[in-house]
Amino acid sequence: MITTPGYKFLHVIYEDDNIWIAHAYAEELARVVVWKMTKPGPRSIVENAKLIHEHETLAELPVKGVLKPRALLRQGGSMVLIFDIFHGVVLRGYMSAGPVPAKPFLQLAVNMAAIMEELHRHELLHMNIRPDTIIVRPETLEVCVTGFSDAVTIPQSADASMLDGNPAYLAPERAARGRSPLDGRSDLYSLGITFYEMLAGELPFQAADPIAWAHAHRSLRPPDLAGKYGVPAVLASITAKLLEKTPGDRYQTAKGLRLDLQRCLEQLDRQGELPTFELAQGDLQPSQGREEAVIEGRPASRKTVAAYELQEVHSESSPVEGRATAPQDSYVEPPAVLSDTVRAVGEQPIRPQVPTLFGEAAYEHLLDLAVVYKASEVFATERLDDGLIAKLLRIAAEYAGAGKACWIAEGPEGMAVTHWTEAAGDANWNFGAGAVPVTGDGPCSPEAVSDAVLRRAVVSIGDALLASSSYADTPYVRRVKPRAVLALPVEIEQELTGLLYLENSVLPHAFSAERIHLLRILSIQICYALMLLARATPGLALPDAPPVTARELQVLELMAEGLSNKEIARKLHVTAETVKAHVSHILAKLNVNRRMKAVEEARKLQLIP
Numbered sequence: 001m002i003t004t005p006g007y008k009f010l011h012v013i014y015e016d017d018n019i020w021i022a023h024a025y026a027e028e029l030a031r032v033v034v035w036k037m038t039k040p041g042p043r044s045i046v047e048n049a050k051l052i053h054e055h056e057t058l059a060e061l062p063v064k065g066v067l068k069p070r071a072l073l074r075q076g077g078s079m080v081l082i083f084d085i086f087h088g089v090v091l092r093g094y095m096s097a098g099p100v101p102a103k104p105f106l107q108l109a110v111n112m113a114a115i116m117e118e119l120h121r122h123e124l125l126h127m128n129i130r131p132d133t134i135i136v137r138p139e140t141l142e143v144c145v146t147g148f149s150d151a152v153t154i155p156q157s158a159d160a161s162m163l164d165g166n167p168a169y170l171a172p173e174r175a176a177r178g179r180s181p182l183d184g185r186s187d188l189y190s191l192g193i194t195f196y197e198m199l200a201g202e203l204p205f206q207a208a209d210p211i212a213w214a215h216a217h218r219s220l221r222p223p224d225l226a227g228k229y230g231v232p233a234v235l236a237s238i239t240a241k242l243l244e245k246t247p248g249d250r251y252q253t254a255k256g257l258r259l260d261l262q263r264c265l266e267q268l269d270r271q272g273e274l275p276t277f278e279l280a281q282g283d284l285q286p287s288q289g290r291e292e293a294v295i296e297g298r299p300a301s302r303k304t305v306a307a308y309e310l311q312e313v314h315s316e317s318s319p320v321e322g323r324a325t326a327p328q329d330s331y332v333e334p335p336a337v338l339s340d341t342v343r344a345v346g347e348q349p350i351r352p353q354v355p356t357l358f359g360e361a362a363y364e365h366l367l368d369l370a371v372v373y374k375a376s377e378v379f380a381t382e383r384l385d386d387g388l389i390a391k392l393l394r395i396a397a398e399y400a401g402a403g404k405a406c407w408i409a410e411g412p413e414g415m416a417v418t419h420w421t422e423a424a425g426d427a428n429w430n431f432g433a434g435a436v437p438v439t440g441d442g443p444c445s446p447e448a449v450s451d452a453v454l455r456r457a458v459v460s461i462g463d464a465l466l467a468s469s470s471y472a473d474t475p476y477v478r479r480v481k482p483r484a485v486l487a488l489p490v491e492i493e494q495e496l497t498g499l500l501y502l503e504n505s506v507l508p509h510a511f512s513a514e515r516i517h518l519l520r521i522l523s524i525q526i527c528y529a530l531m532l533l534a535r536a537t538p539g540l541a542l543p544d545a546p547p548v549t550a551r552e553l554q555v556l557e558l559m560a561e562g563l564s565n566k567e568i569a570r571k572l573h574v575t576a577e578t579v580k581a582h583v584s585h586i587l588a589k590l591n592v593n594r595r596m597k598a599v600e601e602a603r604k605l606q607l608i609p
Contacts, residue, residue, distance in 0.1 A: 004075055007035060007082075014090060014132065018047045023085070033070065034083040044077055050149035051079040057151050063122065065115040067135065067146040086144040091194070092131035094138065099201040102232055102274060104141055106265040109195060111143040113261055116191060117254035119145075120184035123154045129190035130169045131197060157182040167213035168203055169193045172245050175214035175367065175401075176512060184254060185247040191257075192242025192250075196222060199239065200229045206427045211370050211398045218245065218401035218507050220423060232274040234264055241279055245507040256283020368518060371399040375522055379529065380551040384536055386419065388529055388550060390431040393421045396522045400486065401510045402502035406444045407526060409498045411435055415453065417443055417501075418530075440475030444501045445485055447474050452487035452499060458516055459487040463508025484510040490523040497527045536607055548589060548607060555582045557608050560599045 003009070007024040010032065014021040017039070024035040038047040055072045073080040091108075094100075100108070112134065119126060126133075126148065133147030150165055158181040165174075171189035173182065196204045204222030207213040222243055223229075225236035238260055244250045251257040259282035268274055375395050382388040389407065397405035406420040417436040420443050424430045438446045445461075448471070452459040461471060463483050471477050486502040500523045504510035532553050548556070551572075558568045565583065569576040587593060590601045602608045 004035065004037070004073065004080055007033075009035070017041075018043055026082070032085050034067070034085050036081040036083065037075070038078045040077055047149075048077075048079040051081050054149040054151070055081055057124070057148050061122065061124070063115065063118040065111065065118070065142075065144055066148075067144050083146070086135050086137070088135045088137040088142070088144065090132060091134040091136050091198075094136045095131060095198055095201070099229065100198045102235065103265075103268060105195075105198055105235070106261055106268065107141040108136060108143060108198070110258060110261045110265060111141065112145075112191060112194075113254050113258035115143065115145050116184070116187055117258055120187070120254055124151055125154060125157055125182060125184065126151050126187050126190075128165045128169075129187055129194060130166050131194055132166075134194070154181060154183055165190075167210050168205070168207075170213070170217065171247075172214075172218040172401075172507065173247060175218065183247070185250050185252065188242050188251055188254065188257065189247075192239055195239045195242065196225065199225055199231045199235060204243065208427065209370060209374070211367055211374065211395070212427065214367055215398035215401055215423075216427075218510060219397075219403040219504055220425060221506060223425070234274050234276045237276065237279060238264075251280055252284045256280050259283070367399065371395060371518065371522070375525060379525055381549060384529070384533055384548060384550045384553060386431075386433045386533075389419045389433070389526060389533070390421055390429075392522065392526050392529060393419060393431075394429050396500060396519060396526075397421060397423070397502060399522070400502050400515055400519055401507065402486070402504050403506070404443070404501075404503040406501040407498060407530075408438060408444070408449060408501055409530075410496070413437065415449060415499075420444075440479070442476075444503070445471070445474065445476045445482070445487075447471055447476070448485050448487040449499060449501060452489045453496065456489055456491065456496070458489070459485075460511050460513070461485040481505070483508045486511040486519075488516065488519055488523060490520065490527055492524065492527060498523070498530070500526070535609070548586070552582050552586050552589075553607060555579060556586060556599065556602050559583070559586075559595055560602075560608055 004024070006027050008027065010023040010025060012020055012022045013034075018041070019039060020035075020037050022035045022037075023032055025031070026033045036051065038044055038051060052072065055069045058066060058069050061068075067083050067086055069081050069083050071082040073082065116126070116129075126145065127150040128147050129145075133145060135144040135146060136142070137144075169190040171182075171186040173180075174186060193204065200223075205213070205216035205220055207216050222240070225231035225239055226233045231239075238257070242250055242257070251260075260279055263277065264274055375392060378388065378391045378395065382391060393405040393407060397403070404420070404422045406417045408415055409418050410416075411418075415438045417434075417438060419431075419433050420436075421429050421431045422443075436442050438444060438449050440446060448459050448461060461469075461484065466472060466477055466482060466485065480503075482503045482505050484504040484507060486500075488500040488502075489496055490498045490500065500519065502511060502519075529550055532550050536548070536553065554572060555568060558571055563571065565576045565579045568579045572579070583595065583598075586598050586602075587595075590598050590605075592598050592601055599608070
């Protein structure tokens with residue numbers, strides 16, 4: 001059991017992979033406090049540093065509505081942060097009853113926007129706004145913001161890790177490669193996701209991994225709140241403006257957002273309804289300049305590091321090694337009158353719906369690693385057919401931030417789209433295969449494809465070029481109105497073998513040069529998969545045999561060359577045990593018991609040359 005001397009635990013109110021947050025009775029103060037402790041584990045050093053950073057950030061921050069720290073303690077290998085209590089419930093718990101009606105939503109939203117306005121006025125970005133970092137007092141609908149362990153000042157944001165935070169709430173620009181400074185509009189996007197969840201009762205996007213989350217934020221439009229959920233049109237419009245993909249299209253300041261929300265609240269109180277009006281009239285405009293648009297009444301740069309005394313807590317109990325366990329309720333009860341003031345959020349602590357990300361690399365580098373792993377897994381395990389090509393195209397589209405991906409190859413009558421995939425919403429994708437000529441009526445821009453093929457170079461076209469250059473007056477651009485296009489020719493041994501075409505219809509400049517290298521690697525994987533697919537003739541496969549995967553065909557070809565398992569492993573950059581498993585699967589599928597017999601059978605079936 002983990003305990004902190006001088007504090008009696010009442011109950012855990014929040015828990016994730018890295019921290020516990022609990023209500024505890026402070027014996028010396030004779031009152032209930034909020035107790036936040038890092039869990040022992042591989043990330044404990046990082047999480048301890050974040051808790052120290054949170055204490056430093058908040059110690060001298062003169063902003064109301066922020067949960068202020070009282071003390072920073074150390075117990076064994078874990079840091080403990082003590083806060084004065086704010087009697088309320090976590091917003092996620094408040095939302096558990098369903099969508100929030102318009103009146104309480106507006107009261108909460110005005111209070112949230114006012115706190116964000118003050119934070120940004122002091123050049124501070126929260127970086128982790130979501131229902132788990134906002135506390136609500138249900139009787140008065142007052143709001144308190146917590147969870148500042150990822151907060152950074154605006155000048156420091158270019159050097160801050162893009163990883164931390166929940167991927168369901170991260171602004172599109174936080175997944176972009178490069179180190180451009182962020183500003184308050186990234187926090188406003190996260191607040192927009194929170195507003196959407198409050199009004200709809202669910203997130204605007206659904207995804208299964210970091211790649212898919214980043215793709216959703218950069219390429220998908222959220223379902224309309226008014227049309228799908230019956231939310232008043234003006235509230236739907238305010239939320240949609242917060243969720244614009246480009247920061248310049250969002251509210252430029254929290255003040256502009258607060259003024260619109262206050263106007264809605266006044267109209268509802270006075271008229272009993274919510275008529276629409278032109279938004280952002282009290283906001284600064286993007287043309288006024290980035291710094292001015294994001295930081296109003298900007299004070300001199302503040303010094304956030306406060307002097308504090310780190311107290312060592314000695315305890316007979318030490319953190320449990322291995323799997324962390326939640327702190328246990330103490331047998332010593334605080335005075336009943338104090339227990340009654342603590343509002344429990346339920347029998348079980350709140351846990352995040354979307355798992356926190358892992359590792360300590362920046363978010364964009366995490367995406368690089370994730371896409372390599374995901375593509376390798378698909379290539380090694382999927383059946384060798386058009387479905388494999390579809391999944392590889394989808395991975396390329398998600399990684400690049402595209403809503404559509406096409407594979408284009410030279411055909412008897414010129415360049416043709418042979419495979420394509422397109423996001424259909426709700427984490428679903430449509431897929432097609434065939435031979436569609438590259439024309440203005442097809443699924444891609446023939447001008448971009450032609451330029452890339454002729455120049456044998458990547459063609460990347462952003463919003464400005466699509467609107468004003470020679471591309472603007474083409475049939476395809478007039479019909480589809482894309483915001484960004486990328487055409488990437490793929491050469492193997494100096495021969496053009498295909499072209500990857502990507503398109504985004506909602507975010508200009510969606511495709512960054514830093515991602516071209518990995519997109520080229522994915523394209524070469526698609527090339528090799530198509531080559532293997534061309535060699536494998538489905539009609540000659542054993543009728544009762546399970547299909548041979550692309551990786552198994554690679555192993556078969558190397559077996560035919562007489563390579564051992566270890567030599568094959570070195571060639572494919574895998575372990576010998578993995579090769580051994582592939583060989584076992586091949587023998588079973590071809591109904592043979594020796595390697596050479598497997599090679600002979602594969603040649604009879606024309607699986608390998």
